[in-house]
Amino acid sequence: MVPLMAVFPLLCAFLVSLSNIFRLSERYIKASFLVGIFSPWSIFILNMSDHPVETVLGGWSRIAGIEVAIGSLNYQLILVELIVFSLVGVYSLSYFEDNKKEGPVRGKQMFTLILLLYGGIMGCFLTRDLLNFLVYSEIASIASIILVACSNEKGAKRASYRYLMLFFLSSFLLIFSIGIIYVKTGSLNFYLISQNLVMSREIKVAITLAFVAFITKAGIFPLHYWLPDAHSKADAPVSALLSGLTVKVPVFGMLLFLVYTDIEFLTLPLMIVAFSSILFSIVMAILQKNVKKILAYSTVSQMGFILLAIATLNAAAAANYAFAHALFKSGLFLGIGVLITRYGTKDIDELSCKNDNLLMLSIIIFTLAIGGVSPLIGAFGKQGILSGLSGFGVYLFYIGSIGTLIYFINLNYSLFNLKSLGKQYRSIEGMITFIVAILTIAFGIYYYPKLKPLDLILIGAAFLAFLILKYLHIFEKKVPRIFSKDVEGLGGEINLYAAIFVFFNISFLIYVLH
Amino acid sequence: MIESITGGYLNAELAGVILLLIGLYGLIINRDLIKQVISINVLSTGVFLFFTSLGHVSGGNVPLIMNTDMVDPLPATLMLTTLVIDVAETALALALILRMREDEE
Structure with missing residues (x-):
């Protein structure tokens, strides 16, 4: 019965698009959208008492069938997906109602795509089969790419194209590595892979390629370049889903590899990538004026923290922090979305939440949670990551936490600055x-x-650092633009990104094979 | 005939990897967006060729129940699914390019 959790949203996506074609009244469309959003809860609640649940579709053996499971690895991710989609579903009903600016695809059509995204992500979180994971993640990513392109924002299509090309590229590298794993272990089921696994050079190459693909899809520095634009140009509920949940799909892929195979040989490069992602995006977030870009860079930095948990081989901490991040980042995007609609701008200096006490309180709570302040949800995940670190890593971790607090103090400072x-x-x-x-x-x-x-x-240190940066006028500085805004510039961008992607792959492979 | 050119060194897996590298190279040097999409398609063809040839058993039979000694049908079947994704993503990329050009004009 568990696979129905992915089937219900996909079925309702089909129904919503059919009702669009037959021009049924808006009530039917909204009803089938809400059924699609809330129906997976029923199966989750039915299976809640007796997990772990493991079933192979059609009653086949593991060799022939596709295995799905709810267990300690994915329980939290599924729970947070259900929570976030339910809330964003209701939010988007009124959001797309209010935003009746005409674009190529709006409102009702968005519901189909949101449901497809829901089904795709749910399928990824449930499966224990490598190729099945890939197919569901493609459904999710195609839906999210179209969702970004549907935004009326200028430059959304450009962001969407960049997103698509990088996903396209990394997907095929992932398929290539799946091929190597299949030929070496004779299976695509993770349990059977772990049974037949011999850590040969080929398997190491395959796992490395798969990890680089996942790092690209998760938007981790230095392969993050698609993320800030895609997440900041999309509509508010879409941004919440992208930043909260879509980037967790590759994280779950990494978790599966962590649990069922041996990734110890990758620990050092993953840790370097994780720390550089955390620190680089803090600098970038400090230099942004666009409030959604700050949040997008914050996602790049937070994904670094999750990768850090994976690099320390701590699957539980990674799942916990992914759970926490999904919750507070989607909340932040929703809250900021309300302000952006109200003031019609994304400039941090022109927004204010002084006229909305509830929103003000919510944003303060989210920012403290991202900083890892106890007893909010972020503290739990961060504690787990910290337990796996030692020596220099602990200092870098605290610098990362303080840096996160600095740009969020800047955000809160700007939001309270305007007069009521x-x-x-x-x-x-x-x-x-x-x-x-x-x-x-x-x-x-x-x-x-x-x-x-x-x-x-930590908060005190962050506040002090904020005051120093403010005094030095660092927040007014801007990041220079490298590529021109036309199609030609976009082509150049893709060339550069593909080259970085190849270089990154080669350097990982050299490290693994030397 | 092909064997006489390649001297027997080139098998389907290797050809797949070469195509993949050609695709990657194309993606790095081509500024034109349509050419980039074509490059990615060359890359994907390489991956398909590589994956499909994994199921090859030399002298193997067609994978039907009554046959013994047959080739592995799974890689080819899996590639059918991936082909569908490839088509969808190509269509999406081309549609986006068209829209971007319209916006520029």
Whole structure:
């Protein structure tokens, strides 16, 4: 019964697109959208008491069939997907209602794509089969690429093309590595792969190529270049889904490799990539004026933290932090989305949440959670990552945490800077953001009911650093543009990115094979 | 005839990898967006060729139930699924290029 969790949304996506074709009334479309969003809950609740659940489709043996499972590895990811999609589903009903600006594809058509994304991500999280994982992740990524392209924002199509080309490239490298794994182990099922695994050179090459593909898809520095534009140009609910959940799909792929194969030979390069991703994106986030770009770079940096957990071979910490990140990052995108619609700009200096107390509170909670302040949800995941580090790594980790707090203090400072207009705003979107904020606290207290005095020192250090940077006018600096804005410039960009991708692959392979 | 040119060194796997590298090279040197999409398609053809040839058993039979000693049908079947993805992504890339050009004009 478990696979139905992925089937329901896909089926409802089909129904929504059919009702569009037959021009049925909007009520039917919205109803089938909501059925698609909420129906997977029923199966999840039915199976909640007796997990782990492991079934092979059609009752075949593992050799012939596709295995799906809910267990300790994916339980949290599935739970957070259900929560985020339910809330974003309701949010997008009113968001696309209000935004009736005409574009090529709007409103009702977006619902089909959101459901396809839902089914694709759910299928990825459930499966224990390598090729099945790939196919579902392609469904999810194609849906998200079209969702980005559907935004009315200028440059959205350009961002979407870049997104597509990088995904296209990394997918084929992933298929190539799947081929090597199949020929060496004779199976695509992860359990059977782990049974037949002999760590030969070929298998090491295959796992390395797969990891580079996952790093690209997860948007981790230095293969992150598609992410900031794609996540910042999309509509608010779409950004929330992309930053919250789509980037977790490759993370789950890495987790499967971590649990079922041996990736110890990759520990050092993964750790270097993780730390450089964390620190690089902090610098980039500090230099941004566009509020959604700050959040997008923050995703690059947070994915670095998740990769760090994987590099320290700690699957539980990676899953916990992915859970936490999905919750607070989607909440932040939803909250900021409300402000952007209200003020009609993305410039951090022109936005304010002084007229909306609930939203103000929610954004403060999210930013503290991202900084890893206890007892919010981020603290639990960060504690798990920290336990695997030693020596110099611990210092870098704290620098990363302080850096994260710096650019979010800057964000909060700018949001409170404007004068209050007197009138208080209330909206459904704001309420939904507040629900996510409450969940951030509730899960935080449930998983990690402790208070760490060290957090106060971190916040203090971040505030001090913020004041110094403010005094030095660092926040006013801009990142220079390298490529021109026309199609020609885009071609050059793709050339450069493909070259970096190849270079990255080669350097990983040289490290593994030397 | 092909064997006489390659001297017997070239098998389908190797040809697949070579195509993949040609595709990657094309993606790095071509500025034109359509040519980039074509390069990626060359790359994907390489991957398909590589994967399909993994199931090859020399002198193997057609994979039907009554046959023994047959080739592995799984890689070819899996590539059918991946081909569909390839077509969808190519179509999407071309559509995006068209839209971008329209926006520029």
